[in-house]
Structure formats: C-alpha cells, structure tokens
Amino acid sequence: MIDLKLLRATPDIVRESQRSRGDDPAVVDEVLAADAANRAALQEFETARAEQKLLGKDVARAQGEEKQALLARTKELAARVKELQATADAASARAVELARSLGNIPEAGVPAGGADDFVVLRHEGAARDFAAEGITVKDHLELGEGLQAIDMERGAKVSGARFYFLTGIGARLELAVLNAAMQVAIEAGFSPMITPTLVRPEVMAGTGFLGKHADEIYRLERDDLYLVGTSEVALAGYHSDEFVDLSAGPRRYAGWSACYRREAGSAGRDTRGIIRVHQFHKVEMFSYCRPEDAAAEHARFLATEERMLQALELPYRVIDTAAGDLGSSAARKFDCEAWLPSQERWMEVTSTSNCTTYQARRLAIRERREGGSEPVATINGTIGTTRWLVALLENHQQADGSVHVPEVLRPYLGGLEVLEPVR
RNA sequence: GGAGAGUUGACCGAGCGGCCGAAGGUGACAGUCUUGAAAACUGUUGAGGCGUAACCCGUCUCCAUGGGUUCGAAUCCCAUACUCUCCGCCA
16 A cells, blocks of 8 residues: 555646556545545544534433433433444445555656566577578476476376476475575575465555456455465565564565465466466565665665576576566566576566555554654565576576576485486 | 353552543652662653644544443453463363
8 A cells, every 4th residue: 555645735746647557546536536535525524523522421320310311411412422333334445445445656767668678788698590400309397308307297187277296306406496596585584484375355465466456366255365476475574563673684584485376367377387377486686664664675675586496507687577568566566587498588586576555554564663653575586496496497508408596406316417308 | 071260550450330541569760868889759751643744732443352231341241362271171
C-alpha cells in the first residue's frame, strides 16, 4: 500500500505512477473521493459516539425517574451511533480497498513502458561459440535425459503437465545449486531459513500477490490457505505486526522452500523441460531495512546474485525492468538473465525487487524511530532455483553430451568434475 | 479425531457490565545519589486514525479475530483462529 498522506498531498505523483505502470490514473481520484467520504463519515460517527459515552456516564450516576428519562434518550442515540458506525466502516473498507489496488511508485530512473521496454544494464561473461567448437547444441532436456537427470514423462504420469522428477544426478545437482546458493547468501550475511509453503490469506495479500496475478496462485479452499510461489511471502510475513530494530543494520534472511505456480496464462510458453513448471525449489534472499538504505540494499542483492552467476560460470545480462512490468509491490526490479544456447535467447534466472515500504505498510512492519514509528522497506531477490539447472546443463555441455561442473558445485557433488551421460 | 484449559501492553500478570487504554511487577528511558558503575529512590514509557502540513491539545478505535446482547462490553453470549495439556491415530 502506498502512503495515503502522500496521495492526498501530491496526487499527481501517484497519477503519473499509475500511467507509467500502464494502470488507470483515474483510480487516484476514486481513492481521493473515497478517502474524503471516509473521513467525513468518521467525523460524524465520532461526534455521536463521544456524546453517547458522555451520556452513558450520566446514566451510571442517575437514579429512579431521572435514569429512566436518560435511558430513553440514550437509546435513540445508540441506534444512531450504530448506523453511523456502519456507514463509516463501509466507507473505510472501500477507501482501503481502493488504496490497496494502487501499485507501488516506481523509483526515479525506472524505464517507462511494458515487458519489452527493459533497459539492458550490462553483459557479463561470454557465451560460448558452439559452432566453432564443433558442437551441435542440445537443449537442457535432451542433456538431462542423457544424464538420466530429468524425467518429464513420469512427472506427467504422476502429477500432470509441467511436473517432473529430478532423478539421480539431477536431484544431486539441484541440491548442489541450492546449497551453493545458500552458502553465497550466508557469506553475504543472510541468515538461513526453511520456511512454510502454506500461508494465510492476510500474509499472501500483504505481500501484494493477490492483485492482478491472483490466478497464478494455488489456493487450498478447504483450509483457506495459499501455496506460496516464493519464500518471499513467508519471509515478509515473518515480522508482520512487529516492530523490528534495524539500528544494527538490515535484517537479512535466506529462505529455502518449494515454490508453487499455476502458470495460468502461459499456455504454450516454455512447455518443454523444466524451464516453466508448477513446482520448483528456490533460495530467496529477503531483507528488512530502513527506507533510506533500501536502494543500497537492493544494489547489494544484485551484486550477490551476480557473484553466484559468476561462480557458476554462466554468461548473463542484467536488465532494469520497465515500470509496466514491475509487480504491484516493486518500485524497481533488476533481473539477471542467463544465456540459453538452445534457443539463443536470454532466460530469467534471478529477479530482485525493492518494494520500499509498500509491503511493510500492508503487513504492519515498523521500526521505532525518533519521533514515532515508521514502516520499514523490504527487498527480495533470487539466489538460486531449479531453473538454474537449465542454464548449467546447456552452457556447460560438451560434444559427447557430458556436462562440465563448475568448481563451486564440486564439493556438493562428491568432487565430480564432469557429469557423464548414462549409456 | 476426542476431552479440557487458555489468549490482556515490549514481557509477566490483575481485572467487579459504567469511574478501564487497563492495577501491580519486570524491562527500557530520564533524573537524584556516586569518582564511575551497581543498588536504592523519583519520574516517564502501547499502537493506529481523524481534527491540523506539523507540535500542543482534543477526539475516536484497538484487551486473539468476527458477530451478538446492552443506554453502556476487556468483562455476558455465539462462531472462528491460535497456544497448551491429556487420550486416540499416524509420518
């Protein structure tokens, strides 16, 4: 949720924000109207309620006939108070609902436009020239099947499309990537966490995932719980309704969890292999910091992600996502995209968002500061996922279908330097 | 799954339908004392709206959550969630 005081004082900033996101700027005026109506209704209710409380005290003191007379009077008032309260509650609910529908305000410098209007910040690492090496590129699934690492058919048999088994070396490789990711995060000062993957509606709503992309999320209706699409949700909820002390610096957590996505609306996209699946694992970095430190913390996240990509010897580029492609919570988002040789395109492997105070306002996460309490800022970012296996297999493939293992992963694979196909 | 107990402020804990945003204690902060610290003593110390852009001040809301009864609810009633104990079942 954005700051209502900011909205009242400078609605133009918010209108511009809506426009840059490709959302309707007229919502701002709806919010303003609802907010004004809410405050008017609140005033009326409060006046009546104050009178009622005052009269109530007289009732308590009065005796006999006088008391009866007072009771008659106060009964009427009670009915009126009740009505006014209902009106005020409804007005408040409407104002909050509208205000919550506004996306976060993009940071200065965020490119305008939609999904295709990102700015490439830089390229790191060189993609291999497979033709020059005399290698016919295999895609990750072909490689994975050769290694007996990925079994899509049985995944479909057991659970349906977009499910898979990681088998043998595939399972080991995923564990290696996630363990290495956890290690990089720990070295960067993040505290490891294994988080719940089912969360309550308030937490899911608080993180901003129940807006436009609600149909991406699995819901367990019988239990009124949601399956998380990332441990960001649980980590944001971790300090909800709390005051956190950030005087010693940001609170940094690295969450390991399974992630679930319905992939509604992506029919036909990335249907082959494990690029886009309903369930995967991820190590996610998350931090709570002071708003004035958020941009620096965000940069730190990006640097940590890049360290991981470099350790895995993957060529990648960094993009600055355009306003229209930010999630509702993010004020700025940097993605790292690894090169995907089989498709000769870039594939997102990390995404880090600065959510400023947007999530913290919704989840009531504040810090006591001089002069009162202030919402904190939240930052999240990927440090490793199952999808990284795709980039690893393809970029490190060799002519015979074997796959080179980057050094950082070897300790987690019993020292293996090469993954050999099973014949 | 069954039975029971509970949920009050940063924490512990009291609370009679009206004088309760809530006793008392702990903690924290400030002061006195002290060379300094500790101890002791004194004082301060919840959050969020609105009136105001901000202070002071005023006012409303908040005693797990949501309803209800009542002129009036932390207190009575109902539902739900969560915690704990016991029994059963089970990875």
